[in-house]
Amino acid sequence: MSAPSAAAVAAPESSAQTTPPLLSVRGLVKHFPITGGILGRKVGTVQAVDGVDFDIAKGETLGVVGESGCGKSTTARLVMHLIQPDAGDLRVEGRTIGLNLTLRELRRGVQMVFQDSFASLNPRLTIQDSIAFGPKVYGTPEREALARAHDLLEKVGLDPMSFGRRYPHELSGGQRQRVNIARALALQPKLLLLDEAVSALDKSVEAQVLNLLVDLKAQFDLTYMFISHDLNVVQYMSDRVMVMYLGRVAEIGPVEIIYGGARHPYTRALLSAMPSMDPAKRTMEAPLAGDPPNPIDPPSGCRFHTRCPFAEVVCSTRVPDLLRQPETAQHAVACHMADASSGHSRAGSGT
Amino acid sequence: MSNVSAADVATQAAALAGNTQGYWSGVIRKLARDKVAMTCLGIILLLIAAAILAPWLGLADPYRGAIARRLRGICWLDGTLDCAAVSTPWGPHIYWLGGDEQGRDMLARLIHGGRLSLFIGLLPVLNAFVIGSLLGIVAGYRGGTVNTMIMRTIDVFYAFPSVLLAIAISGALGAGILNSIVSLTIVFIPPIARVAESVTTQVRSLDFVDAARASGAGAFTIIRVHVLNNVLGPIFVFATSLISVSMILASGLSFLGLGTKPPEPEWGLMLNTLRTAIYQQPLVAALPGAMIFMVSICFNLLSDGLRSAMDVRT
Numbered sequence: 169m170s171a172p173s174a175a176a177v178a179a180p181e182s183s184a185q186t187t188p189p190l191l192s193v194r195g196l197v198k199h200f201p202i203t204g205g206i207l208g209r210k211v212g213t214v215q216a217v218d219g220v221d222f223d224i225a226k227g228e229t230l231g232v233v234g235e236s237g238c239g240k241s242t243t244a245r246l247v248m249h250l251i252q253p254d255a256g257d258l259r260v261e262g263r264t265i266g267l268n269l270t271l272r273e274l275r276r277g278v279q280m281v282f283q284d285s286f287a288s289l290n291p292r293l294t295i296q297d298s299i300a301f302g303p304k305v306y307g308t309p310e311r312e313a314l315a316r317a318h319d320l321l322e323k324v325g326l327d328p329m330s331f332g333r334r335y336p337h338e339l340s341g342g343q344r345q346r347v348n349i350a351r352a353l354a355l356q357p358k359l360l361l362l363d364e365a366v367s368a369l370d371k372s373v374e375a376q377v378l379n380l381l382v383d384l385k386a387q388f389d390l391t392y393m394f395i396s397h398d399l400n401v402v403q404y405m406s407d408r409v410m411v412m413y414l415g416r417v418a419e420i421g422p423v424e425i426i427y428g429g430a431r432h433p434y435t436r437a438l439l440s441a442m443p444s445m446d447p448a449k450r451t452m453e454a455p456l457a458g459d460p461p462n463p464i465d466p467p468s469g470c471r472f473h474t475r476c477p478f479a480e481v482v483c484s485t486r487v488p489d490l491l492r493q494p495e496t497a498q499h500a501v502a503c504h505m506a507d508a509s510s511g512h513s514r515a516g517s518g519t
Numbered sequence: 520m521s522n523v524s525a526a527d528v529a530t531q532a533a534a535l536a537g538n539t540q541g542y543w544s545g546v547i548r549k550l551a552r553d554k555v556a557m558t559c560l561g562i563i564l565l566l567i568a569a570a571i572l573a574p575w576l577g578l579a580d581p582y583r584g585a586i587a588r589r590l591r592g593i594c595w596l597d598g599t600l601d602c603a604a605v606s607t608p609w610g611p612h613i614y615w616l617g618g619d620e621q622g623r624d625m626l627a628r629l630i631h632g633g634r635l636s637l638f639i640g641l642l643p644v645l646n647a648f649v650i651g652s653l654l655g656i657v658a659g660y661r662g663g664t665v666n667t668m669i670m671r672t673i674d675v676f677y678a679f680p681s682v683l684l685a686i687a688i689s690g691a692l693g694a695g696i697l698n699s700i701v702s703l704t705i706v707f708i709p710p711i712a713r714v715a716e717s718v719t720t721q722v723r724s725l726d727f728v729d730a731a732r733a734s735g736a737g738a739f740t741i742i743r744v745h746v747l748n749n750v751l752g753p754i755f756v757f758a759t760s761l762i763s764v765s766m767i768l769a770s771g772l773s774f775l776g777l778g779t780k781p782p783e784p785e786w787g788l789m790l791n792t793l794r795t796a797i798y799q800q801p802l803v804a805a806l807p808g809a810m811i812f813m814v815s816i817c818f819n820l821l822s823d824g825l826r827s828a829m830d831v832r833t
Contacts, residue, residue: 248733275735288726292748298727301744302734348730355734 188262189223190391191247191278191359196220196256198239198246202464212464216242218415220256221490224359229385229392231406231423233399233438235460239415240395241283244361247393248280260359276306279352283364285344289336295347296321296332302354313354320350323387324380342373346380353384359391367396378405399442403427408498411435414463414471417490421499431493431501434472470504480504482511549828556824559817566814570633581631581784583609584621590800591618617803619789620796621782625806632784632807635696639778639785640766640814643700647707648758654708655715656750660723660742670716676709685768689777699778703765707758714757718750752829759822763815770811786810 196217204211217239224230232240245251247258249271260277263269282288289298299317304310318328324346336344345365352360362381366374378401385392394405402409402423409426411419411434419432430436437456456475461467467474473483482504490502504510550556569576585607591614594602604611607622616625658669676684688702722728723746731741770787772778779785781792789807797804 245729250729250732272735275733280730280733282726282730284726288730290727290731290745290749293744301731301736305734305736305740351730 187226188259190226190261191224191393192257192259192262193223193243193247194221194257194259196243196246196258197254198242198251199254214463215415215466216463217246217253218466220412220415220417222410222417222420224391224393226358226391227389228407229394229405231402231409232393232395232412233397233402233409234412234418235438236397237414237460237463238412239463240397240412241363242415243412244280244363244393244395247361248278249274250280276355277357278359278361279355279357280361280363281345281348281352281365283368285341285348285368286336288348289344289351291336294333294335295339296328298336299347299351299354302351306355316354317350320353321347323353323384324350326350340373342369342377345369345377349377349380349384353388356388357390359393361393361395363395364397365394366401367398374401381405399439411438414460414466416471417500417502418472419499419501419503420490421493421496421501425496425499431499431506432472432503433476433478433505437475470502478505478512478514480512486510546825546828550824553824553828556821556828559821559824562813562817563821566633567637569630570637573627573631573634576630578627578630579612579624580609581623581627582782584623585609585612585618586622588614588618589620589622590796590803591622592800593617593802596802616806617800619793619803625803628784628789629786629806629810632786632789633810635779635783636766636769636786636811637814639696639700639703639769640762643703643707643769644758644761644765646700646704647711647761648754650704651708651711652715652751652754655712655717655754656719656742656746658712659716659719659750660738660746662720662723666716669712673709673712676705677713681706681764682768682771685772686775686777689772694777694780696779699769699772702772703768706768707761707765710761711754711758715750715754718753719746722746722749752826756822756826756829759818759825762818763811766811766815 197219198217199213199215201210202212202214203209220239220243222230232243234240242251246253246256249258249265258265258274260269260274265271265274289295293301296314296317299320300308300310300313303313303316308316318332321328321331326343326346331339331343331347336347339347345368349365365381366377369377381392382405384390392405394402396402396405406423408421409423410417411426411430411432413434419426419430419435421430426435427439430439434456441456461471461474467484469482469484469486470476470479470488473479476483486504488502488504488507488510490500491507493499493501493506504512505514508515588605588607591605593616594614602613602615604613606612612624614624614626616629619625619628654669654673658666679687685699685702685706688705689699692698692701728741728745731745736744766787769778770785770790773780773785773788774791779788781788786807790804790811793800793804793807
């Protein structure tokens with residue numbers, strides 16, 4: 169778990185500005201118990217998210233990348249409080265959830281788009297009813313809520329007259345995902361969590377939906393947390409990128425730095441696995457082999473040390489702090505090699 | 520939406536107004552196109568109407584017998600085609616569907632019998648549908664400890680065979696129609712609750728429930744808007760298939776002297792008392808069974824039609 173001092177440096181912009189960031193997450197932890205036997209005894213824990221810190225400033229897009237099971241989706245669900253966090257501090261515009269921000273207010277300001285466009289729409293409701301549901305919960309009269317649903321359908325590029333009364337199964341995947349975006353926007357949120365929102369779509373449809381998201385962001389003054397395993401898409405969409413590994417933040421920084429000069433060996437390995445359009449640019453660094461270690465019993469110290477080509481003794485004994493880099497204030501890395509005082513032989517050498 | 524034409528506004532208003540009953544009107548429209556289901560619905564409604572209107576249909580007295588005419592055959596089926604009126608203590612009478620072991624008119628008894636049989640078939644299932652769905656949906660939606668408490672209690676009832684459980688409860692409560700309805704209700708709650716729980720658990724895990732929670736809706740609103748319309752269909756279909764079982768169990772209870780008592784006309788009881796005449800008048804003895812068979816198969820086919828009509832994908 170990160171020390172509080174490390175948490176502070178993970179949020180360079182919060183110190184630079186007087187206004188608090190739109191979303192501020194500190195020390196977010198979720199361990200799922202594994203029960204076994206007839207008595208349901210606890211036999212272990214899955215450390216899905218283990219001390220995650222990040223900020224999202226108003227108007228920016230934070231991309232979140234990482235392998236399957238690294239805690240990307242769990243982080244989004246924890247932010248929405250769809251899953252109760254075990255520990256951690258969650259602030260929206262400086263207001264702490266549970267203290268001076270109610271769950272209802274949180275959910276009005278933060279909305280989520282899910283990956284599975286079919287499972288995330290009620291098959292028994294027409295799409296206009298699905299979109300109008302949120303506003304109705306907050307007391308908007310039926311007619312007004314439906315009018316807003318029609319308005320939003322138009323905004324996401326679906327004709328409300330011909331689509332409003334259809335059922336989800338009558339729509340294509342791309343159309344359903346547009347409906348899901350409209351549904352998420354119906355409560356006029358400030359922050360939209362896009363959890364693999366375009367991953368299930370085919371490439372041409374994906375491009376359309378991505379362009380729609382860019383348009384909507386400008387139109388409604390939105391902030392995105394864009395979770396994806398598609399590195400190209402994240403590069404296209406994001407202002408800043410957060411790389412996660414086994415429930416922890418490995419590296420976070422502006423998109424140009426992460427894609428151009430990443431310091432964490434995991435980030436570099438991940439990016440080298442990204443297919444290149446240029447045949448002259450061949451993959452030079454060895455891509456990662458095997459699966460990530462089991463989050464039930466994660467490696468000690470730096471969780472990446474079992475797969476890291478530069479691992480030394482210090483990596484398996486001490487947890488690296490997420491430290492701000494001296495060159496770029498917005499760039500923070502959790503690697504002993506990036507920490508001059510860590511005792512790693514390559515520390516400070518700028519590998 | 521500021522520069523839309525008047526025509527657009529009108530169509531939009533129509534779309535807004537007509538939306539609320541969209542789903543159910545669609546179900547009814549689809550069901551109306553299903554010939555088998557509509558035939559079955561017709562037969563069931565006809566039998567219910569006949570049962571309700573039985574005293575005003577000009578039928579013979581279902582309680583009055585004519586010993587000389589007992590086990591009379593069905594006049595138009597016994598080869599003689601002798602459908603003339605015969606003399607009875609209450610005057611000349613035609614036995615259109617024969618007479619029972621006491622010479623009572625079978626037609627009158629079958630139609631009057633529908634009152635009790637349909638009542639005992641439907642009411643316990645209806646009660647169990649309401650209570651079982653409630654328990655199952657709460658257990659499925661809340662999960663965890665609540666689920667364990669409700670479902671393990673229900674498993675206790677599952678340990679007994681349904682007939683034995685019905686007999687035990689009826690025996691403990693004493694004979695009578697009301698008590699047999701109570702005991703059958705208790706017998707049908709566990710299976711319905713279990714179906715409700717499994718369907719609800721399945722729906723609960725889908726993203727649209729999470730999306731609804733993310734909209735800030737409370738558990739009650741989510742169950743009302745998002746869970747009920749997805750789970751009631753399967754539960755209802757399952758419950759209608761229990762109506763036939765309920766009628767058969769009720770007749771079993773009557774046979775053991777725990778439900779309806781003679782001379783009350785009731786299909787199960789009539790089947791049991793006519794059992795001894797199976798070699799003399801097989802067709803007459805089979806009539807109450809045929810009624811039970813017809814009603815159960817109609818309910819099953821109707822529930823089948825309902826299920827496909829409620830499926831928005833067809």
